Every structure is written in structure tokens, then in C-alpha cells.
Amino acid sequence: MARMKFLCDSERCIECNGCVTACKNANETEWGIQRRRVVTLDDGEVGKEVSISVACMHCTDAPCMAVCPTDCFYPTEDGLILHNKDACIGCGYCLYACPFGAPQFPQQGAFGARGKMDKCTFCAGGPESDPVLEEQKYGANRLREGKLPLCAEMCSTKALLAGDAQQVADIFRERVVYRGHRNSAWGSADHEADQSEQLAKNAADLAYDATQSV
């Protein structure tokens, strides 16, 4: 069975927020809900600035799942972490446990009470048999149609990759090899010669690690 993963190549991400827009459009999320975001570190510092697109990482042993009081999360056969909005009570624990800030909450109730949690579904919908209801509640189910998440499909620089972990890692490894210099996957900063050797090795190791997920 395929194990689905996102991979963001920070060397290619140009912070266009196309993925954010594509996600919003594909899933028609509520006002104020943004399932994907681009974080830019060291913004404006030449040679250091780096951007990364983040959403739910569909963790192997998800922390959100471990703290949810209603156990509304479930892993799919594709290794995705989806959740049942019918069981969600809007307590926010998943947000407090998630390292990536993926869970989003619409403010619905009085006194700032949260609505039901919304997060990236890897464009795989949710637990709802009626397709119309499914789209209303969870957004697009592109996976069922044989398509990948729209954020990755629309990424203009193909920095954001989505799909089978093995294939995605293969693409990244190929990039590392073909970028001209064996250390060029590591950004534009100049490195010492002996450091470069090590970094190139790390890159290969990383790409290898990415293929080893369950």
C-alpha cells in the first residue's frame, strides 16, 4: 500500500503562496481557515532566506491522535491522518500537541468557543458516505479521482511534492544528484570543501531516510 507524504524542497520554494490559494480553492474552506501556510525564515536576509510550505504532515504516530479526547482521528490505508468532524468537540488539544500548527478552528460559538477542527486531508475528503456532504464538511476528495492534492499539483516551481513517499523521495534524490554540484541541494551559502563532502552525504542520507517510512 502506498504511503502518502508531502515533501517541500526549500531550495525551490519561492513563497508565492500558490499552494495556499490552491488549497483554499480546492477545499472551499471556511472564512479564516487556512489549511496550508508558507513560513519564511530569515526573511529578507540575502543568502539565508528560506521558505517552506507547511500543512498537516500526516505523521506516522500522530500526536493529535494521542491527545484527542474523543479519538476522532484515524489513519487511512494510505498512511493519511483524517478526522471525523461529527465526533470533534472543538477542545483544541490537537492544536496544542501538533508541532506544525496544522489544526485550524473556525470561531463559531458564544464566548469564543471553537467550532469543529479543520485541517489538511491530503485532498482525501473524510468519513462521510454522501459525496456532497463530504465535500461540504471536509473539502475535495481528489485522491478518489486518482489525483494528488491540488497544492502540490499547482506548485509553480514543483517545490511542494505530494504522493507515494518512495516516489517523492526518488524525485528529490534525483534533484540532489542533478543540481550540478553534489552539494548544491544545500542552498546557496558557501561551504568549506570538507564540509561540502559531509553535507552531500547528509543529503543522500536524508533522501534515503525519506524512503524508509512505513
Next chain:
Amino acid sequence: MEKSRSRTSVGFWLVMLLVGCMFSLPVVAQSQGADARREALQSMPGTTPDFWRDAAGGVSGRTTSQSVGADTLIMTEGERWKEIRNEWISPGGLLALGGSLTGITFFYLLVGRVKLEHPRTGKRIERWTRWDRVIHWYVATLFIILALTGLSILYAKWFLMPILPTSLWSAWMIAAKNIHNYLGPLFSLGVLVMIVKWIKHNFFNLVDLKWFIKGGGIVGKGHPSAGYLNGGEKVWFWMIVFVGLTVAVSGLVLDFPNFGQTRETMQLFLIIHAVSSLVLMAAAFGHIYIGTLGTEGAFEGMKTGYVDESWAKQHHDLWYEEVTQKQNKS
């Protein structure tokens, strides 16, 4: 004959409750590990070690997302919070509640009920006014409801979820959260009123010191002297003041998430709220036992407002003298 049978059945149920607690402990304590670092490594390769060190250390950047904390790429505190909640508070709470029940069960089986030493005289003395009782039962009722809903949020997925159909399960949990969130502030108000109303009775004095030395009557012979409230009751009062107010204040922070509290703030207050409320629950078991099953003639005080003369003489001799002197004068 009849009495001894009812005592055995109460003991039986206390033991069963205890066994239930013990058995659910390993389930709750089981490791629920996750590795955010590995997930991120897989999903964000191709970065410099410097970047990686910063990101894994929870550094903030810039983003267009308006969510609280969205500018932080990786929030490292979440993992620690998850660990504290799942591996310390959940099993620790069961231990505290189970330990309290164990103590009470053993005490009940070994020592038994504290009976009236002298037969009832039939003369009844007012102990709790109508307002005392109103505020007590107001707080007590809310406490039990909040405890049950709160325990549901912490533990119900281990024992209720497997036996309930999904629709019923989610309906109960949604109700539990809303009941807990809406009644919480009302409970806090009740606690405040109760503290203001009863604080004048609760300052410690030398009589209480002697009461503590005699362990409230367990150590040595004869019942130690006590005024209107004995040392144990005063300890419970000050627990309500300190632990109860901690529960209330931390609960209010969690109840209104619309003041821009960060995730880290909420994690901290969730820990404080869980620990203090579990401590209060464990202590409340003792209070409930002493006030009902443990002491003959105590419950009618809070039920009707009046206690029997012999009960007053036995448990609160100084108060009894005070009351009778007043009556003789008038």
C-alpha cells in the same frame, strides 16, 4: 444482621470501583509516542543544517496565515505537553483517585463507621442555615457534574468509547464539553461566595492543633475537642480556597480561548487545571465519605440543617457548649 449485610455490599462496590481503576491504569499509561522531528525530516529535506537547527528549535518566521502561532514552523513544546498529559497526568490522576478510594475502602473495612457514642436525645440543634445549605449543594452539584464531564474528557475514550455507538459517543462528548465550559464559571462564582461566607469559621487555633495531634480522634482514646468546625473541616475549606481557586482561574483561562492565548499558555493552564482538579477530586472522595457513610449523624446536618444533640456533643463539644450557653441566657 441487616446492617452488616449493607456494610459488606458498600465495601464490595468500593472494592469493585478500585479494581476498575487499577485495571484501566496500564491502558491509559501505555506509550503514545510520536516523532515530530522525524516527520519534519522526511517532509522538509534539502535544508541547511543551520536552518534545520533553527526550525527544530522552534524559531519563528513570517507568514500570511492569521492563526495564532502560525509564524512558528515547528512548535517543540507540543510534544512535551503531550507527554506530560498522556504519560503523567492521565495515569497519575487514576493513581490519585484510586489511592483515595483505596484508603477510604481500607478505613471503612478496618475501622468502620464512626457511630454515635450515646443514643440520640431527640433534641436538634441548628448547624447549617438555609443559605449555608443552598451554597453547599449548589457548589457540590456543580462539582459533581464538572468532575464527571471533566473525567470524560480525560478518560472516557478508554472505557466509554468502546461500548457506545459512534453517534451516542460524539453526542455525549459534545454535551460534556459544553456542560463543562458553561457550568465552569457558575461553579467558580459559587466557590467564591462559599469562601466569603465561611472564611470567618475557618481560622486555625490551638484547639485545632490538639485535634490534629490526636488525628481527629483516631489516635488515642476519646474524641478531641472541636469548635464549630474541626481541624479536618478547616483543612478541606483551605483546600477549596487554594486548590479550588486554582482550578477555577485556570479553567477560566481555558474557557475563553478568544483572548489570543498562545498554544504554550494553553498547554500550561491545561496541566495546572488537570492536576489541581484531580487533587481536589481525590480529596473530595474523603469529604464525601466522612460526611455521609463515615460518620453517623453527620449527613442530616447538611440535609436538614439540624444535628442531634449527642452528635454535637461528641464531635463539636466546644460549639455545643457555646450554643447551649446562648440558649440558657435567652
